[in-house]
């Protein structure tokens with residue numbers, strides 16, 4: 001018996017980092033996906049295969065022993081075969097570049113949680129989300145859970161410390177994603193921001209207030225599909241990210257290229273490297289992509305994925 005699931009990646013439109021300290025963030029699922037196929041096997045082993053490596057292990061290991069980035073899949077498979085006389089084979093295929101802020105690990109955790117759990121029982125989206133966040137915590141303990149929520153439900157969500165709500169409108173914009181190809185971990189950048197905050201709590205708190213106001217304005221513009229003005233909010237959010245030191249010269253160069261043709265550009269996700277996005281519509285999409293490609297940046301465009309987790 002085989003079970004298959006897929007989940008989309010994501011972009012954080014507004015509020016990364018500040019969300020860790022209680023500010024609302026706005027995320028959208030994108031039309032790039034991870035596909036996970038899970039299968040019961042006769043041999044009581046956990047076998048995981050993906051483009052980034054392979055793992056074959058006995059069950060019942062403590063998760064901290066697993067040094068591989070495939071650890072969340074081991075966690076999920078091991079949890080599901082407790083007291084069962086079966087092994088599991090998991091195959092992961094992905095369209096989402098890993099480690100660059102596009103939600104590849106959350107999409108893996110959600111598609112993995114769904115495909116693996118459905119070998120044993122029917123699971124609701126709510127159950128899959130809970131399981132997926134548990135799995136993600138095996139790699140980043142302090143995750144806000146926002147990424148997993150948006151890739152489970154799709155569309156655009158507003159997210160605030162364990163609470164989220166899906167936005168009902170379906171705005172029609174394109175996001176041009178450009179990849180700095182600088183690797184970093186979310187954990188290290190979040191720790192850096194924490195140190196920055198501790199150096200001047202008052203200043204950080206004032207910035208959180210500004211970010212909160214910006215997010216409220218942005219939500220109103222999203223609901224009214226006012227893409228051009230939304231771009232101004234994107235650019236303003238980038239200033240706040242710069243203020244907390246998660247930008248750098250290369251990212252700023254990319255932001256400048258994006259700003260020159262699109263409605264607004266900013267980092268998405270932890271920063272320090274990874275990706276930026278530029279907000280566009282049909283009128284400036286082609287030229288925005290051209291500007292990045294002319295300067296040899298790896299770049300592609302995405303639209304919002306309204307489906308979220310899919311099972312088949």
Ligand code: PMV
Pocket residue numbers: 015016017018019020100101102103142143144145146147186190268269270271274
């Ligand atoms: O780079 P990503 O996609 O892992 O995004 C991290 C977002 C943060 O706000 C920096 C951390 C979090 O858990 O919300």
